Amino acid sequence: MLLEIVISLFILIGAAFALIGSIGLARLPDFYMRLHGPTKATTLGVGGLVIASFLYFSHGWEDVSLHEILVTLFLFITAPISASLASKAALHLKLRSLAPAPETIAKQEDAADPAGERQG
Amino acid sequence: MLNLVIPVALAMMTVAMALNLWRVVRGPDLPDRIIGLDTLYVNTIALLVLFGIGESNAVYFEAALLIAMMGFVGTVALCKYLLRGDVIE
Amino acid sequence: MIMTRFLPQPWLSLMLFLLWLLLVNSVAPGHLVLGAILALLLPLFTQRFWPDRPAVQRPLVALRLLGVVLLDIVLANLTVARQVLGPVKRLHPRFVRVPLDLTHEFPITILASIISLTPGTVSVDVTPDRKALLVHGLSVDDEPALVADIKARYEAPLMEVFRC
Numbered sequence: 001m002l003l004e005i006v007i008s009l010f011i012l013i014g015a016a017f018a019l020i021g022s023i024g025l026a027r028l029p030d031f032y033m034r035l036h037g038p039t040k041a042t043t044l045g046v047g048g049l050v051i052a053s054f055l056y057f058s059h060g061w062e063d064v065s066l067h068e069i070l071v072t073l074f075l076f077i078t079a080p081i082s083a084s085l086a087s088k089a090a091l092h093l094k095l096r097s098l099a100p101a102p103e104t105i106a107k108q109e110d111a112a113d114p115a116g117e118r119q120g
Numbered sequence: 121m122l123n124l125v126i127p128v129a130l131a132m133m134t135v136a137m138a139l140n141l142w143r144v145v146r147g148p149d150l151p152d153r154i155i156g157l158d159t160l161y162v163n164t165i166a167l168l169v170l171f172g173i174g175e176s177n178a179v180y181f182e183a184a185l186l187i188a189m190m191g192f193v194g195t196v197a198l199c200k201y202l203l204r205g206d207v208i209e
Numbered sequence: 210m211i212m213t214r215f216l217p218q219p220w221l222s223l224m225l226f227l228l229w230l231l232l233v234n235s236v237a238p239g240h241l242v243l244g245a246i247l248a249l250l251l252p253l254f255t256q257r258f259w260p261d262r263p264a265v266q267r268p269l270v271a272l273r274l275l276g277v278v279l280l281d282i283v284l285a286n287l288t289v290a291r292q293v294l295g296p297v298k299r300l301h302p303r304f305v306r307v308p309l310d311l312t313h314e315f316p317i318t319i320l321a322s323i324i325s326l327t328p329g330t331v332s333v334d335v336t337p338d339r340k341a342l343l344v345h346g347l348s349v350d351d352e353p354a355l356v357a358d359i360k361a362r363y364e365a366p367l368m369e370v371f372r373c
Contacts, residue, residue, distance in 0.1 A: 008125040011170065015129035015136075017286060018166050022136035024293035025143050025159055031152055033302050034143075035331050036347045037293055038159040043326065044286045046162060049129075049169045053181070056173050067181070067234040071165060071188055078192040080325030080332070082158050085199035087333040087345065090151040092203050097302070 007052045014048025017041045030097050031090050039083040043075050126174045133167045154198045161191030218256075220265065222248040266372045274366040281327045281362075289329055292348055303349040304333070307342045307356050310364060314339070316371050323363050330355070 024037020054068040137160060144156035165184045172180035229244035230236060252259075265271055292300060307324075311317050321332040321342060329347040336343070349355055 004121050007173075008121050011122075011125050011129045011173070014166065015132040015170070017290065018163055019132045019136045020290045020293055022139040022159060022163065024289070025156065026139040027297070028293065029297055030302070031149065031155075032331070032333075032345045033300065033347055034152065035155060035345070036289055036329060038155055038162065039325055039331060040282070040286055040289050041293070042159055042162045042166075044282065046166045046169070049166050049173075053169050053173050056176075057178055067231045068169075070228070070231050071169070071181075071185055074185075074188050074192075075162065075165070076326065077322070078188075079162075080322035082155075082192065082195045082199070083325050083331050084321065084333065085196060085203070086151050086155050086158070087331060089154070089199045089202035090149070091334060093149065093151065 003055065007055050010048050010052035010055065014045045014050075014052060016045075017048060018045030021045060032087060032097055035083055035087055039079050043079050046075055047072050122173075126170065129170055130167070130174070133163060133170060137163050137167070150202055151199075154195060154202070157198070158191070158195045161187055161194070164191075218252045218259070221252050225251055265370055267370050270366055271370045274363070274370065277362065277366075278323055278327065285327045285329065289347065292329065300348040301350060303346050303352065305330075305344045305346055305349060305352055305355055307344050307359055309335075309339065309341055310360070311367060311371075312339070313371065316367050317342075320363055320367055324359060327363075330359075 018041065021037040021041025024041060025034050028034045028037065050068045050072050054066070057068075140156050140160040140163060144153050144160065147153055165188055168180045168184040168187070172178060172184075226244045226248035229247055230240060233240050309317060309320075311320060317335060317339060321335065324330050324332040324342070324344055329349075331345050332342050333345050334343045335341070344355075344359075346355060
């Protein structure tokens, strides 16, 4: 019974953070700010649900079910990479930003590539 | 308790994914759509894990793992395309 | 000598072994053997694709850093949740340049990932000479404090772990 309450708690926390991350993505005003919602809240959201799943399936059978860790591990490694690549693409396209524009950043290698012209 | 919590959580995830979809459709720029898609697949993983708990079936988990990998590759490919105009260098 | 010949990357091999066991979700003897074979062969076959990287010198410091980061991720989420749900006008987004003392690619990658996962910051880019990271903060009120915080909290332990 206690375990069920703990599982429910983790499910609610996970879903709430996933929802908050998505709300951030939907309502923040510029691209770089929107990036903050998904990279953090969503990873913790999935983290909460995965912990709940781990508790649930370890409880159901005799042995423990550890392969839930894989998804969390994978997301924690990949989320910053996706975020960094997306923001690099945004810098490359010179998206409008509410923050003061950054000084010159890596542009040489892109400038050398004629195919990398602006999209959108 | 669980059969009360899971439908609530499913509803929250549905709203979250609807918001992601709105961002994908709305834009206004391509990187916005990309992170919209990125968040959409992360939320899909969460939804599948949740569904697995609801159905007491661990098989959904394998699907979540596959989506995690495919989604990441997709996001990287799209960003690469925007950065270089080409996916494979 | 034999160690480096057949086990070029012991940590990677250990990781692969554990990952295989997690993936199949069982510790049956057959899977132990199969996992061991994969853990031995995969690093050998992929050796040429791996950039050389500094070895972990202080595993305990690395573990402590992991603990700090996990705690920060949870706290970061509460902060970001409040900022996201609160009024947008109160946020002060800024690009911040964080000068780097780390020199090697691999620790820099880890640092950038940690920054992306923790409070209100996303690492956007690294300068071509690898001397500084460009970080975007969701709400930055005190730029020098943020930079000092990142350097003291995450970069100093990383320097210690990799001794570079």
